[in-house]
Amino acid sequence: MSITIYVPCDSSAVSLGADRVAAAIAQEAAKRGIDIKLVRNGSRGMYWLEPLVELATDKGRVAYGPVQPGDVAGLFDADFTQGGAHALSLGLTEEIDYFKKQQRLTFARIGKTDPASLTDYIENDGYCGLKNALAMTQEQIVQAVTDSGLRGRGGAAFPTGIKWKTVLNTASLQKYIICNADEGDSGTFSDRMVMEGDPFVLIEGMTIAGFAVDATQGYIYLRIEYPHAFDVLNAAIASAYEAGYLGENIQGSGKTFHLEVRQGAGAYVCGEETSLMESLEGKRGLVRFKPPLPAISGLFGQPTVVNNVISLASVPVILDKGGDYYRDFGMGRSRGTLPVQLAGNIKRPGLVELGFGLTLRELLYDFGGGSASGRPIRAVQVGGPLGAYLPESQFDTPLDYEAFAAIWAVVGHGGIVVFDDTVNMAEMARYSMEFCKEESCGKCTPCRIGSTRGVEVMDDIINGRNLDKNIPLLRDLCDTLLNGSLCALGGMTPYPVLSALNHFPEDFGINAKATAA
Amino acid sequence: MTESGNMQATVQEIIAALKNKPGALLPILHDVQNALGYIPPESVPDIATALNLSRAEVHGVISFYHYFRDTPPGKETIHLCRAESCQAMGGKQLEEHVKSKLGIDFHETTADGKFSLEPVYCLGNCACSPAMQIGKKIYGRVSADSFDAVITTIEASA
Numbered sequence: 027m028s029i030t031i032y033v034p035c036d037s038s039a040v041s042l043g044a045d046r047v048a049a050a051i052a053q054e055a056a057k058r059g060i061d062i063k064l065v066r067n068g069s070r071g072m073y074w075l076e077p078l079v080e081l082a083t084d085k086g087r088v089a090y091g092p093v094q095p096g097d098v099a100g101l102f103d104a105d106f107t108q109g110g111a112h113a114l115s116l117g118l119t120e121e122i123d124y125f126k127k128q129q130r131l132t133f134a135r136i137g138k139t140d141p142a143s144l145t146d147y148i149e150n151d152g153y154c155g156l157k158n159a160l161a162m163t164q165e166q167i168v169q170a171v172t173d174s175g176l177r178g179r180g181g182a183a184f185p186t187g188i189k190w191k192t193v194l195n196t197a198s199l200q201k202y203i204i205c206n207a208d209e210g211d212s213g214t215f216s217d218r219m220v221m222e223g224d225p226f227v228l229i230e231g232m233t234i235a236g237f238a239v240d241a242t243q244g245y246i247y248l249r250i251e252y253p254h255a256f257d258v259l260n261a262a263i264a265s266a267y268e269a270g271y272l273g274e275n276i277q278g279s280g281k282t283f284h285l286e287v288r289q290g291a292g293a294y295v296c297g298e299e300t301s302l303m304e305s306l307e308g309k310r311g312l313v314r315f316k317p318p319l320p321a322i323s324g325l326f327g328q329p330t331v332v333n334n335v336i337s338l339a340s341v342p343v344i345l346d347k348g349g350d351y352y353r354d355f356g357m358g359r360s361r362g363t364l365p366v367q368l369a370g371n372i373k374r375p376g377l378v379e380l381g382f383g384l385t386l387r388e389l390l391y392d393f394g395g396g397s398a399s400g401r402p403i404r405a406v407q408v409g410g411p412l413g414a415y416l417p418e419s420q421f422d423t424p425l426d427y428e429a430f431a432a433i434w435a436v437v438g439h440g441g442i443v444v445f446d447d448t449v450n451m452a453e454m455a456r457y458s459m460e461f462c463k464e465e466s467c468g469k470c471t472p473c474r475i476g477s478t479r480g481v482e483v484m485d486d487i488i489n490g491r492n493l494d495k496n497i498p499l500l501r502d503l504c505d506t507l508l509n510g511s512l513c514a515l516g517g518m519t520p521y522p523v524l525s526a527l528n529h530f531p532e533d534f535g536i537n538a539k540a541t542a543a
Numbered sequence: 544m545t546e547s548g549n550m551q552a553t554v555q556e557i558i559a560a561l562k563n564k565p566g567a568l569l570p571i572l573h574d575v576q577n578a579l580g581y582i583p584p585e586s587v588p589d590i591a592t593a594l595n596l597s598r599a600e601v602h603g604v605i606s607f608y609h610y611f612r613d614t615p616p617g618k619e620t621i622h623l624c625r626a627e628s629c630q631a632m633g634g635k636q637l638e639e640h641v642k643s644k645l646g647i648d649f650h651e652t653t654a655d656g657k658f659s660l661e662p663v664y665c666l667g668n669c670a671c672s673p674a675m676q677i678g679k680k681i682y683g684r685v686s687a688d689s690f691d692a693v694i695t696t697i698e699a700s701a
Contacts, residue, residue, distance in 0.1 A: 041683035212626030292610030308568030
């Protein structure tokens with residue numbers, strides 16, 4: 027009987043050599059006359075172990091990693107296809123502590139299945155949510171999503187059910203579902219993992235959203251930096267059309283849903299929903315005034331649901347197992363699970379999906395194992411380039427939207443970037459201003475001009491010029507950005523800047539007392 | 544056919560295939576850049592006419608997006624990540640090394656036309672920082688040495 031070997035096709039795994047490992051395994055097996063079936067799965071999200079090679083056994087999948095092409099002959103010499111011992115052996119994959127302790131709902135299939143296989147998807151609970159949705163009224167679908175407590179995972183945390191309800195109740199001949207796959211936040215990669223590792227779950231989620239609100243056309247707005255996800259999504263969409271899961275009369279229901287992937291072109295601001303819609307319409311990605319809300323007048327002036335990848339990919343499990351099932355995970359008003367991404371200077375970077383409520387400290391040390399450099403962790407930035415920098419004294423904050431808001435921070439899209447004690451926080455604050463300057467769409471003055479002035483003020487501060495005047499000036503400028511910007515880019519750039527100033531004043535050449543003024 | 548005639552034919556073909564899509568401009572620009580490596584300024588009037596836009600509007604869109612370029616790139620474009628996660632893992636030092644190794648700054652092309660260097664703000668490879676992308680290929684945990692090795696391999700295969 028042939029042996030099934032799994033080597034991830036996830037682009038991070040590939041960036042560490044997974045393609046070469048897969049080729050080496052195929053070659054070595056052929057040379058030795060061993061019959062193998064090579065499956066390119068998604069990543070389990072334990073990136074310090076990638077490329078992670080798995081082998082199907084009676085007891086479950088066993089893992090070896092990190093495997094380099096040069097290790098492959100040795101693995102065969104050790105008879106690893108028959109469970110032979112090897113230095114890279116990690117035992118049963120799902121017994122690895124990092125993985126075992128997770129609560130994988132949205133990521134349930136990722137790393138287990140072949141993302142290109144619709145059959146694999148269906149055999150592993152795929153399209154159960156859609157099946158249930160087809161037996162429900164639109165109001166019932168929206169109610170299930172509302173009951174689940176799901177809030178937008180892109181960062182704004184707006185209740186998904188309420189957004190859907192608004193679109194459902196707005197009459198129009200044409201409505202749209204947009205998936206915001208412009209995952210531009212540094213330190214985040216959960217959207218990418220879903221699109222590369224389980225594309226059908228996103229397609230199913232969007233199809234359910236279409237049924238729920240009467241939208242017949244969906245667009246996935248994908249960032250250009252994800253070429254592999256583009257190919258995987260297009261292949262999956264083609265398979266779904268072929269099998270009657272997209273197009274007209276889906277599974278004999280008489281309902282229609284079309285789906286197309288559109289690529290962005292390297293503009294961070296297009297992750298903002300109104301800018302994204304301008305871009306989809308073929309224009310410069312300038313932010314729109316709100317109101318009108320996209321749910322009432324969105325893409326091409328029609329009612330539009332704009333949801334993040336993770337939000338939409340969480341819909342199938344909610345419709346499959348019920349809103350209550352999903353809601354029972356989490357804490358406070360943050361319900362369900364959050365796929366947290368550990369990145370930057372951390373020993374065990376990767377994807378950790380858990381119900382809300384775990385503290386940063388547990389994530390950084392129990393899961394992450396501390397810094398990669400072995401030096402003390404000095405600061406972490408949570409929620410992307412517009413998220414606050416948190417010092418060690420705030421590491422006991424639980425991951426919860428409200429708890430983070432209370433310390434003037436954001437959970438955002440769940441990315442955590444770790445810095446050790448070699449970081450200069452004034453430099454990071456300058457970078458935040460520079461990033462805002464680089465990415466500003468230019469529509470509103472505080473963001474367009476404020477960011478340029480911000481870089482100049484930070485340069486003065488870093489060079490120790492006139493701190494008595496420049497520190498208050500920086501605060502004043504941040505106040506203008508915070509209150510006067512049209513969207514979150516200008517409006518939240520003060521989060522990293524001021525949190526760096528408040529928590530690490532010594533890096534700005536001042537003592538803590540001076541900042542309190 | 545002349546080179547500019549070729550270019551025009553390619554652009555016309557792309558326009559004809561895509562112009563009836565809703566919001567067709569970005570898909571057209573992407574296909575033109577995929578086919579030619581950049582969006583030649585000479586192609587702007589044709590694109591504008593086909594979509595009933597002004598040339599200024601098309602130019603405005605091209606110049607808004609970092610990814611679109613109106614000059615030919617080097618044979619290979621290196622997208623080097625400048626974002627926070629890569630900075631936390633020595634991205635700045637790598638950036639210095641890359642610039643001095645290639646002898647160019649961001650948005651420039653080496654004199655021999657082999658490499659263009661562009662900054663990128665996150666490749667989604669943050670668990671394997673620092674990261675870079677060359678063409679469609681992504682690299683993780685890039686060091687000065689591994690960067691040099693990649694460049695040598697590309698040069699050898701050219």
